[in-house]
Amino acid sequence: MEQEPFADETPTNPDLHDEEQEQPEQEPAIGRVNRTAFWIVMLVALTFLSGMTVLISRGAVAMAAAVPIPVTVKASSIKTTRFRLYPGISQADGKSAVAVNQLDGTLSDLVISKTVSLPVVGNMTITLKAGQNNTPVTTTGLTTDLAALSSESATFGGQAVSSNANGNAFEIDAQTVTLNNINISAPYMIANSMTLPGLTLTVS
Helix, strand or coil, X not given: CCCCCCCCCCXXXXXXXXXXXXXXXXXXXXXXXXXXXXXXXXXXXHHHHHHHCCEEECCXXXXXXXXXXXXXXXXXXXXXXXXXXXXXXXXXXXXXXXXXEEEEEEEECEEEEEEEEECCCEEEEEEEEECCCCCCEEEEEXXXXXXXXXXXXXXXXXXXXXXXXXXXXXXXXXXXXXXXXXXXXXXXXXXXXXXXXXXXXXXX
């Protein structure tokens, strides 16, 4: 009578090759980078930098294209030689009501930041800084769609307030304006030219 194998015994097939019975070893995933997350971070950072700075040459940055995303703008002071403020529709989406500001002047301790949410890496904040070392940012033709603005203090010189022919809109013009400790939410920014001394960009 042929003896049956015990339950804990595994019968072997002599016809199978040794290599077919061996289980392949799995290589440990050590030191590997999530390529999808890496390239998403790099793409967002490069897209933001390209939109903010079209041309960088000797510290001068010509912003010929708009920033296509809402950003937070902070500065310790803004001093203008030309200032105009009037109601309008944001160029970011063509439908949101905003206050449009146009100016020539300087911005001290400028910080522009934006937090975005990505499906792979989560929240990511991109921050641009310039004019931090007593050398302010200078700009001409800076146009900003203001969704919100707060300032610790504001001084206007040569101010004039006017309305349109229908009387349903007004405009504020000033020869000089000084704003201190400014916080701005802006869905759209564009400038004819901007000089950014000490420009840095970080992604966190």
